[in-house]
Amino acid sequence: MSPYDGARARALRLQARLSVEDLAAAAGVSPNTVRSAESGTHQPRPRVAQAIARALGVPPRKLIPSRTGLTLRDVRCRLGLTQAEMAARIGVVRQMVSQVERGVTGVRSPLDWAAAYRLTLAQWTRAHQASRDLVRQKVAAQARRRRRKRSRGDST
Template structure:
């Protein structure tokens, strides 16, 4: 995903005067998990990112890189939900969440979907467009790669 900003998390931890071990204890994770997240070795799972943010006493958004267009998948990830859980929230099947999050399908009620993702309608539309653009970029890169190998 590449959105978790380990350097920012480390900076916040140091500003708070907290050791890796103390943060890990407060967050309910191992010190190695905190070190991996701060160094960028691994992107923490939503539960871990949420726990670190709570332990540092900051909003989860403080631990993520600014000025990046979030996709619907990113937003769901920040909420700590699986596709199945989001589907249950909205009242659709999981496959529908996958299609919408990839930007290959639209929705009838933007307001209902936006509410489920905790976004305004405008924010949801922007995240949906970012999702679609990301898929298009991946397809273009794969097409370019195949053409270059022929």
């Protein structure tokens, strides 16, 4: 469910005949950052995704898979905006954008938020729900990992 298509980035890197190290240098990031973004181990921040796209000579949207169930973060990244930039559009603090994108909180003026994300109210509502669902899935996965870790620790 990540908004960054690491496989696509890797394919473009190989097509350009660039090594991980070459791409990392061109993007101004570490080779480990490129590797983890390509493998899907970690989701790159918008600034890093933009730098990689620039180094590959493609618009950032080329590294974002088109799919249904986009989260608000996906939409913001497609617009090429940081949380701070989105917050400035809406007239709130960056932390509020972070909380809304994680589905932690609702908003008083969803129409204003939808307009800032360039979505209809229905699209914004679906993206907000997808954001909440994603966070719930991550929390559940973390809980499962903690339980497994505890059970392994108890048996040794």
